[in-house]
Amino acid sequence: MVDINITKNVTAESKIDAPCGKCKADTKHLVLTDVELKGREATPDYLIYGWDESYQIIQCLGCESVSFKKTHQNSEDEDHWKGPDGYESSYRVQTDYYPNPEEGRGSIEDEHLLPAKLQLIYEETLGALNINHRVLAGIGIRAIVETVCKDNEANGNNLAEKIDSLVTLGVLTRDGADILHKLRVLGNEAAHEVTPHDNVQLGLALDVIDHLLTGVYILPHHAKAKFS
Numbered sequence: 001m002v003d004i005n006i007t008k009n010v011t012a013e014s015k016i017d018a019p020c021g022k023c024k025a026d027t028k029h030l031v032l033t034d035v036e037l038k039g040r041e042a043t044p045d046y047l048i049y050g051w052d053e054s055y056q057i058i059q060c061l062g063c064e065s066v067s068f069k070k071t072h073q074n075s076e077d078e079d080h081w082k083g084p085d086g087y088e089s090s091y092r093v094q095t096d097y098y099p100n101p102e103e104g105r106g107s108i109e110d111e112h113l114l115p116a117k118l119q120l121i122y123e124e125t126l127g128a129l130n131i132n133h134r135v136l137a138g139i140g141i142r143a144i145v146e147t148v149c150k151d152n153e154a155n156g157n158n159l160a161e162k163i164d165s166l167v168t169l170g171v172l173t174r175d176g177a178d179i180l181h182k183l184r185v186l187g188n189e190a191a192h193e194v195t196p197h198d199n200v201q202l203g204l205a206l207d208v209i210d211h212l213l214t215g216v217y218i219l220p221h222h223a224k225a226k227f228s
């Protein structure tokens with residue numbers, strides 16, 4: 001039996017942080033109206049499958065544009081990762097915005113200075129993100145990380161170790177590596193389980209990629225040209 005419970009205006013009039021496609025930044029948004037849905041279904045093996053969703057119409061307090069935010073989480077979808085104290089897990093919240101705030105996202109400055117192969121993967125990944133092809137964007141992000149590791153002769157038997165060795169090589173900060181580890185998992189899932197990730201996670205992932213590529217390929221090029 002499926003039990004659906006809907007409540008309205010639970011978060012109305014509150015303020016939340018959300019990406020604004022027009023301001024091209026995270027800005028404060030006012031929740032104009034919302035619906036929260038809780039679904040529960042008893043399964044044949046006496047377990048309860050549950051899902052929680054929220055639907056909010058929100059308004060940017062900068063440019064006043066109105067958009068739609070949907071979140072979804074369910075009792076089957078957990079994230080597992082290795083934290084400092086061993087393996088941890090939490091329910092994965094998938095958040096989507098409409099219109100896609102990443103639409104019209106531009107490439108990094110001096111993108112033409114990237115190695116040809118990397119530039120191609122980067123452009124295709126950016127293109128996928130712009131039209132909300134999230135599985136392909138996730139796979140592309142992983143391919144970029146792999147290529148950067150290879151170019152920098154990152155040591156290690158697997159991608160996780162190679163990302164850590166980018167920190168040792170001094171081309172990546174610890175914080176950047178932590179985010180890349182999450183991207184690695186993200187790309188894994190996109191490639192092997194075909195799980196699309198939300199456009200906000202992917203946008204954040206590409207922010208990290210932009211910084212990494214700028215630091216590894218573009219700034220050294222300018223430094224060489226100016227100081228040698």
Ligand SMILES: [Zn+2]
Pocket residue numbers: 020021022023024027060061062063064065
């Ligand atoms: Zn705005």
